[in-house]
Amino acid sequence: MPRRLQLWLDLIRWNRPAGWLLLLWPTLSALWMAAGGFPGWTLLAVFVLGTILMRSAGCTVNDVADAEFDRHVRRTARRPVTSGEVSKREALVLGAALALAAFGLVLLTNALTIGLSFAALLIAIAYPFTKRWLALPQAFLGVAFSLGIPMAFAAARGDVPLLAWWLLAGNLFWVLAYDTEYAMVDREDDLKIGIKTSAITFGRIDVAAVMASYAIFLAMWLAAGLQLGLAWPFALGLLTAAGMAAWHYMLIRGRDPAHCFTAFKHNHWLGFAVFAGTATAYALR
Numbered sequence: 001m002p003r004r005l006q007l008w009l010d011l012i013r014w015n016r017p018a019g020w021l022l023l024l025w026p027t028l029s030a031l032w033m034a035a036g037g038f039p040g041w042t043l044l045a046v047f048v049l050g051t052i053l054m055r056s057a058g059c060t061v062n063d064v065a066d067a068e069f070d071r072h073v074r075r076t077a078r079r080p081v082t083s084g085e086v087s088k089r090e091a092l093v094l095g096a097a098l099a100l101a102a103f104g105l106v107l108l109t110n111a112l113t114i115g116l117s118f119a120a121l122l123i124a125i126a127y128p129f130t131k132r133w134l135a136l137p138q139a140f141l142g143v144a145f146s147l148g149i150p151m152a153f154a155a156a157r158g159d160v161p162l163l164a165w166w167l168l169a170g171n172l173f174w175v176l177a178y179d180t181e182y183a184m185v186d187r188e189d190d191l192k193i194g195i196k197t198s199a200i201t202f203g204r205i206d207v208a209a210v211m212a213s214y215a216i217f218l219a220m221w222l223a224a225g226l227q228l229g230l231a232w233p234f235a236l237g238l239l240t241a242a243g244m245a246a247w248h249y250m251l252i253r254g255r256d257p258a259h260c261f262t263a264f265k266h267n268h269w270l271g272f273a274v275f276a277g278t279a280t281a282y283a284l285r
Contacts, residue, residue: 008094011063011080012056018268020055022178025271026171027051027148029278030164033228034156037282043155046105051148053102058124058144060095064088065128073189112154120147131195138179138198142172163224170220177213177245178267180206181252184260207253214245221274230281237277244270 013019027047031039038044063070063081067088070076080086099121106117123144130137146168153164176198183190183199184206190197202209218238225234248263 007080007086011086011091011094012059012098014056018265019059020052021268022175022271023055023145023148024048024051025268025275026146026167026174027152029271029275030149030167031152031156032275032278032282033167033224034153034164037285038279039152039156042108046108046155047148047152050102050105053098053105054120054124057095057098057102058127060091060098061125062128064091064095066131069131069193069195072193073186075186075189109155110158112158112160113151116147116151116154116160120144120151123147131197133196135196135201136176136198137196138176138183139172141179142175143168145175146171163227166220167224170217170224173213173220174217174267174271177210177217178264180210180213181248181260181264181267184252184255185257185264187257207249207255210252211245211249214242214248218242218245225278225281230278231284233280233284234277237273237275237280240273240277241270244273 009015024047028044031043031047035043060081063079066076067081070079070082076082081088081091103117106114123140127137127141127144130140134140149168149171150160150164153160180198180202183197187197187199190200198209199206218241222235222238225238244266248266251259251263
């Protein structure tokens with residue numbers, strides 16, 4: 001494989017799919033809810049490919065914005081932009097190309113979805129800079145990572161009901177939970193360089209905040225499922241997710257960075273459990 005391509009794949013975290021899977025599962029769950037079951041192959045392809053492309057584009061923007069900070073964090077010091085192997089201009093051009101490809105997919109939907117895609121793009125670009133002034137930048141990330149939910153409803157139904165915003169709010173707490181676990185990995189380095197994270201803001205109540213966020217997420221999605229009349233598979237999916245969250249507590253309670261990173265990386269299985277329960281509940285109707 002050419003060296004340049006290797007660097008680009010590293011820049012978009014191609015060998016670390018957990019990032020786009022965290023975006024994908026709640027989006028697909030919402031798509032199934034909006035469509036009342038399987039949404040069709042076209043919408044499925046649009047949202048799967050669009051999620052991968054936008055997550056990849058977001059990585060390029062994040063690395064450009066954080067290049068000077070990442071130099072001082074052991075885990076991120078060798079990222080392509082930070083190390084200088086890929087220039088900031090080159091990274092931004094790659095990111096723009098990926099975002100443009102994602103926009104091409106959105107054009108296959110409708111005007112409301114296209115409008116929401118512009119909001120999603122602006123929020124994704126703004127997120128990396130919130131770590132300079134916002135005490136809980138992970139909450140802002142929660143909005144960025146959850147906008148696929150109203151977009152799914154817009155694409156499948158042509159409108160965005162209150163239920164979609166309720167699901168978005170609930171998903172925001174899940175993002176806050178797993179990205180706080182992620183921030184707990186780099187807390188010591190982040191304190192030295194002066195950026196803000198939820199792990200720093202929560203301090204000694206960080207573990208309690210993570211577990212409370214998991215609980216709020218699961219409770220809000222359970223309420224949505226009850227409103228939609230989803231059967232036992234959906235509840236089983238949420239119960240499985242709750243069991244995974246309990247395991248994460250066992251991992252993060254000692255605040256060991258390696259264990260916190262393990263908890264973060266496995267969150268996509270929690271999201272998959274919720275999606276599997278959702279899809280199965282509709283399949284059995």
